[in-house]
Amino acid sequence: xxxxxxxxxxxxxxxxxxxxxxxxxxxxxxxxxxxxxxxxxxxxxxxxxxxxxxxxxxxxxxxxxxxxxxxxxxxxxxxxxxxxxxxxxxxxxxxxxxxxxxxxxxxxxxxxxxxxxxxxxxxxxxxxxxxxxxxxxxxxxxxxxxxxxxxxxxxxxxxxxxxxxxxxxxxxxxxxxxxxxxxxxxxxxxxxxxxxxxxxxxxxxxxxxxxxxxxxxx
Numbered sequence: 001x002x003x004x005x006x007x008x009x010x011x012x013x014x015x016x017x018x019x020x021x022x023x024x025x026x027x028x029x030x031x032x033x034x035x036x037x038x039x040x041x042x043x044x045x046x047x048x049x050x051x052x053x054x055x056x057x058x059x060x061x062x063x064x065x066x067x068x069x070x071x072x073x074x075x076x077x078x079x080x081x082x083x084x085x086x087x088x089x090x091x092x093x094x095x096x097x098x099x100x101x102x103x104x105x106x107x108x109x110x111x112x113x114x115x116x117x118x119x120x121x122x123x124x125x126x127x128x129x130x131x132x133x134x135x136x137x138x139x140x141x142x143x144x145x146x147x148x149x150x151x152x153x154x155x156x157x158x159x160x161x162x163x164x165x166x167x168x169x170x171x172x173x174x175x176x177x178x179x180x181x182x183x184x185x186x187x188x189x190x191x192x193x194x195x196x197x198x199x200x201x202x203x204x205x206x207x208x209x210x211x212x213x214x215x216x217x218x
Contacts, residue, residue, distance in 0.1 A: 003109060003110070004039075004064065004109055004110040004111050005064055005066050005087055005106065005109070005111050006064065007064050007087075008085070008087065010084075010085040011064070011085060011086060011087050013085075014082070014085045014086060015058060015059055015086075018055050018059055019055075019059030019060075022052070022055065022056065022059060022169075023059075025164070025166050026152070026156055026164075026166065026167065026168060026169040027166070027168045027169070028056070028060070028168075028169050028170070028171065029168070029169075029170045029171070030060045030170075030171045030172075030173075031170065031171070031172040031173065031216065031217050031218075032172060032173045032174070032217075032218070033060055033061055033171075033173050035146060035173045035174065035175060035176065036061060036063070036112065036146055036173055037112075037144065038062075038063055039063070039110070040110055041107040041108070041109075041110050041111060041112070041113075041141070041143040041144075042112045042113075042143055042144045042145075042146060043107070043113060043114075043115060043137070043138070043141060043143050043144065043145045043146065044057060044065065044112060044113065044114040044115070044146050044148055045114075045115055045116075045117055045145055045146065045147055045148060045206055045210065046114060046115075046116055046147075046148035046149070046150060046210070047116070047118065047122070047127060047148070047149050047150055047210050048116035048118050048119075048120065048121050048122060049121055049122050049125050049150065049153045049154040049158075050121060050153045050154060050156065050157040050158065050159075051121070051157065052153060052156075052157055052164070053116070053121075053150055053153060054067050054086065054088070054114065055086070056150055056153065056169060056171050057114055057148060057150075057171065058086060058114075060171050061112075063112055064087070064111070064112065065087075065111075065112045065113070065114050066087055066088075066089065066106050066111045066112065066113050066114070067086065067087070067088045067089065067113065067114045067115075068088065068089050068099055068102065068103060068113075068115070069083050069088040069089070069090060070090075071090045074090050089102055089106070099133075100133050100136065100137060103115070103137055103141075104137065104140060104141055107141045107143050115134070115137070117130045117131065117134045117203060117206055117207055117210075118130065118131065118207070119131035121159060122154070123159060125154035125155075125158070127207055127210060127211040129207075130203035130204065130206070130207050134199075134202075134203040134206065135198070135199030135200055135201070135202040135203035135204075136199050138179055138182075138199075138202040138203065138206065139179065139182060139183050139186045139198060139199060139202055142183060144176045145176060145177045145179065145206065146173055146174060146176055146177075147173075147174035147175075147177060147206065147209045147210045147213065148171065148172065148173055148174065148210070149171075149172050149174070149210050149213040150169065150170070150171050150172075151169065151170040151171075151172070151215045152167050152168050152169040152170060153169055155167045156169055170215050170216070172213055172215065172216075174209060174210070174213055177205070177206065177209055179202055179205075182198050182201060182202050185198060186198045186199075
């Protein structure tokens with residue numbers, strides 16, 4: 001087991017600069033960030049509607065947040081620099097499973113790791129189906145799972161939009177989700193088909209929880 005990822009100078013700088021700009025430009029409001037534990041492993045699972053989603057979440061929390069990004073996203077020098085500054089981890093999508101291993105490894109080290117169960121930005125702003133591997137991560141990690149929903153980001157910076165609009169954005173952290181029963185059953189079962197069903201249910205339950213979240217305080 002390794003050590004939790006530490007904040008670099010560039011991470012602190014970019015978090016402060018972008019956080020201030022976003023707070024003013026998007027009039028950001030954050031609800032229930034106290035639900036995220038200050039230390040220890042935790043999965044932060046958010047809807048995904050625009051490029052700024054990782055920055056919205058990272059800049060709203062004091063603790064270090066680690067994320068994963070497609071290997072291809074690092075090829076552009078500017079984009080690559082920004083991703084590394086935000087401590088994003090490069091993973092390929094060749095099906096090798098390296099991304100899943102890296103994700104679980106960072107959790108075992110005690111990191112807060114953000115993931116987007118839909119895999120890519122929603123073209124409509126609505127919640128999409130979960131990507132393969134989401135349920136497996138939930139079950140095998142045995143980490144708390146915090147659902148997050150970002151409101152207004154799709155209107156602020158939709159696909160094919162060059163300049164972000166000054167549209168108000170809300171970031172809401174939900175109550176930790178309980179997957180204890182599914183995790184216990186997954187440890188006991190030897191039926192591969194049942195295991196697939198467990199993974200699917202975990203992912204579906206997570207997306208359902210995110211979809212059901214409403215803007216504003218509870």
